[in-house]
Structures are given as C-alpha cells and as structure tokens.
Amino acid sequence: MIKISFIIALILNYSCTKENPEENQTSLKLTPENLVGEWRKIGAFKSTDSSGVDLSNENLMNSMDDCRKDDIYKYIVSNNSSNIIKWGYGNNICEDEGQEKNQFIEIGTWTLDERGSLNYNYSDVQEAYRILKLDREELLIRKKSGILENDTIKYYIEKYKRLN
Numbered sequence: 001m002i003k004i005s006f007i008i009a010l011i012l013n014y015s016c017t018k019e020n021p022e023e024n025q026t027s028l029k030l031t032p033e034n035l036v037g038e039w040r041k042i043g044a045f046k047s048t049d050s051s052g053v054d055l056s057n058e059n060l061m062n063s064m065d066d067c068r069k070d071d072i073y074k075y076i077v078s079n080n081s082s083n084i085i086k087w088g089y090g091n092n093i094c095e096d097e098g099q100e101k102n103q104f105i106e107i108g109t110w111t112l113d114e115r116g117s118l119n120y121n122y123s124d125v126q127e128a129y130r131i132l133k134l135d136r137e138e139l140l141i142r143k144k145s146g147i148l149e150n151d152t153i154k155y156y157i158e159k160y161k162r163l164n
Helices: 002-017
Strands: 037-047 072-076 083-088 104-112 117-122 125-134 138-143 147-149 152-162
Touching: 072 104
Parallel strands: none
Antiparallel strands: 037 072, 037 152, 072 083, 083 104, 104 117, 117 125, 125 138, 138 152, 147 152
C-alpha cells in the first residue's frame, strides 16, 4: 500500500511541476518589464494582414546571410534614463566586422506604452511599431504604417523568440 501511495505522490508531483506549454503562450501585459530580455529575430514578413495572424508569405530572412539570421536584440529598462536596446551576434558571426559572439553594442533607445506602441530611436531615426503578440516565448511586432505595393497595403512584421 505504501508503494502505491508513493507512486501516486510522484505522479502528482510531476504533473504539478511539469512546465505547461500553454502557460508560456499566455499574453503578457504590455509593460517595459515584460519586454526586457534577449530576443532573436526568427522571421520578417510583408503581409496584407495588419494583425499578423496570416504570415503565410515568404520569410524575408531566408534571403539573408546566415550570420544575420541569429542576431540578438537585448531590451534593457533604465531607471535613470531612456530604455536601451543593444544588438549582438548570435553563434554565426559575420566576418570582418570586428565584433565577437556575446558582445553587444548599444544601438538606441525604446519606449513602450500600455496600448502596445513600441517606438525605437536610433541616432536621428525614429521607428514606430505596434506589438501584436507578447508572451513568455514570442514577440510579434509590425511597423505602424503600411507600404503601398501594387495597389495593396502591406505591413512589415517581425517575429522574435525569447532567449531568456
């Protein structure tokens, strides 16, 4: 009888501590603190669907050099100044660029409001995005303004995977 109780206790403990994949896909509140961390871009699309649900178009990253396909973007919240975004190489380093793996360069600042407006400032360039999805594993953003191509408005959408 003790063995059966022990086995049941093990099963219950395992099922309660096992990571729930659905929990990782629960939408997070759109706050800077939930965006903080390292993200790898895994997709770039031009889509007529501004919601980002239909990303059946070709992934534009397929035509990029391998050394650009695993770049990492690090979002940092700063209490003293603007929030910082840094960029660094993943495992594949582009030759002759003088940067090493896990070395990050500050490329600009960012802001995020509760409505999902994500704004980047690089030197003298500002880019406005809308967060379409943010959970523990994935970030999906699109440029706020669409581009007219062949009488059709297309939206540039980027997909990221959380690394930490």
